[in-house]
Amino acid sequence: MKQAQPNSETNNRDQRKSDDPGHDRTGNPGLFGGAEGSHDVSTATQARERPAHTQTKAPETAPANEGVEEVEVPALEGMFTKELSTAFAALGCFNLAIFGATGAGKSTLVNAVFGRDVADTGVGEPVTRGVDYHRRDDGFLGIFDSEGFETGSAGDQILEGLRDVVEARRRSAIDQQIHAAWYVARWTDRRFEEAQAAFVRRLAELGLPVIVVLTQVPSRDGQAHPHAVELSDFITGLGLPIRAGEAPVLTNALADDFTHAPEFGLDRLLDATYEVVPEAAQAALTAAQQLDMERKKKAVKAVINQSITVASGIGAVPIPFTDAALLVPNQVTMIARISAAYGLPPQRSRAMAVAGSLLLTGGATMAGRYVVTNLLKFIPGGAIAGSAISATVAASLTRAVGIAWAKVCEYALTLPEGQQRAFWSSGAVLEKFRSALSAG
Numbered sequence: 001m002k003q004a005q006p007n008s009e010t011n012n013r014d015q016r017k018s019d020d021p022g023h024d025r026t027g028n029p030g031l032f033g034g035a036e037g038s039h040d041v042s043t044a045t046q047a048r049e050r051p052a053h054t055q056t057k058a059p060e061t062a063p064a065n066e067g068v069e070e071v072e073v074p075a076l077e078g079m080f081t082k083e084l085s086t087a088f089a090a091l092g093c094f095n096l097a098i099f100g101a102t103g104a105g106k107s108t109l110v111n112a113v114f115g116r117d118v119a120d121t122g123v124g125e126p127v128t129r130g131v132d133y134h135r136r137d138d139g140f141l142g143i144f145d146s147e148g149f150e151t152g153s154a155g156d157q158i159l160e161g162l163r164d165v166v167e168a169r170r171r172s173a174i175d176q177q178i179h180a181a182w183y184v185a186r187w188t189d190r191r192f193e194e195a196q197a198a199f200v201r202r203l204a205e206l207g208l209p210v211i212v213v214l215t216q217v218p219s220r221d222g223q224a225h226p227h228a229v230e231l232s233d234f235i236t237g238l239g240l241p242i243r244a245g246e247a248p249v250l251t252n253a254l255a256d257d258f259t260h261a262p263e264f265g266l267d268r269l270l271d272a273t274y275e276v277v278p279e280a281a282q283a284a285l286t287a288a289q290q291l292d293m294e295r296k297k298k299a300v301k302a303v304i305n306q307s308i309t310v311a312s313g314i315g316a317v318p319i320p321f322t323d324a325a326l327l328v329p330n331q332v333t334m335i336a337r338i339s340a341a342y343g344l345p346p347q348r349s350r351a352m353a354v355a356g357s358l359l360l361t362g363g364a365t366m367a368g369r370y371v372v373t374n375l376l377k378f379i380p381g382g383a384i385a386g387s388a389i390s391a392t393v394a395a396s397l398t399r400a401v402g403i404a405w406a407k408v409c410e411y412a413l414t415l416p417e418g419q420q421r422a423f424w425s426s427g428a429v430l431e432k433f434r435s436a437l438s439a440g
Helices: 008-019 041-049 073-091 106-114 153-170 194-205 226-237 266-276 279-288 293-314 321-341 346-359 368-374 391-413 417-424 428-439
Strands: 094-100 125-128 131-135 141-146 180-186 210-215
Touching: 073 279, 073 321, 073 346, 094 106, 094 279, 106 141, 106 180, 106 210, 106 266, 125 153, 131 153, 153 194, 180 194, 180 266, 194 210, 210 226, 210 266, 266 279, 279 293, 279 321, 293 321, 293 391, 321 346, 321 391, 346 417, 391 417, 391 428, 417 428
Parallel strands: 094 141, 094 180, 180 210
Antiparallel strands: 125 131, 131 141
């Protein structure tokens, strides 16, 4: 290929490279030596514009795996997109039914546990009189939301139609069924009427696991207001079929700056919900809820461990670095499943696929030259004998990549919606990954 003569445009491009966080000061591509230019969505576009036979070049400063076969960005992007779709679909859907009088705080409660208000879950689909079904756009949370109603005839009408819905869905796949029901009441009403108790009993008769939730309960030093406790004791004494006869859950979904009342009881509500939800729907519940990061981390750890096992099997017969692409499908699947387990919005899958493909285009065990040159601490003896990937090396590198990506996802979850969208479409993803990888 004929070399272009230097000009002002070239110089400007070089200057831009030096200012780009994805490049070092020499102008070499940063991190893994992937596609040229800044590490954002436009990078993938540039990669697609290259001839199909063109492969990502290695930086000259990383001779540790010189001559390694590269994995092309477009191919990886397509693989990621497919695996992300599969991972999200595999979660299924957790379906929650929620009932209560007007002003009981149903929407606020859902927002506190799942990160979004019921009103933000999309246009509701009427399923019976007084009940709409909202399936959040991430696909793994569904809400059967009843209109606010007082006890009496309105509740009877809702129950009559709900019976048909429950029976029909019971014959459907598990992710179509109702997995838990919350009956929400304000503790400030200071009463729980017989009609409310009757409604709860009839919900249980439909085969729904019912949790009674008292809302807007003030607390101090982790102790609920004594009058709320009295009301809870009264309800418990009714012997209602709730959580195997257990007491209502006392909650306060919003902290009150004026009274200094903190959030209260939400973790207990989530625990109670897990207790009644079938195991097949718990993965979706884990992805949907935004309260308990430890549950998400536990699910992610299981994903990483499974991928490590697969990587060890691939490396059981040592493979040359030039054959390291054998590890690519396993690690693509791992990253996709980690993203799903954290409950990251599937509408970000395009951006995640671009970011993931750029992370892993450097050849040599997907993490590329950066991993090879910076993760020798994971390899016994600190050297790669015979320029080959053994089971130990494959497992160690897979673990490192999985943990680093998990940290990227955790960081993304701390961002507001708008900032999270921008994050996934920027070079900041690569920088976060590199930082996490370096930290071990």
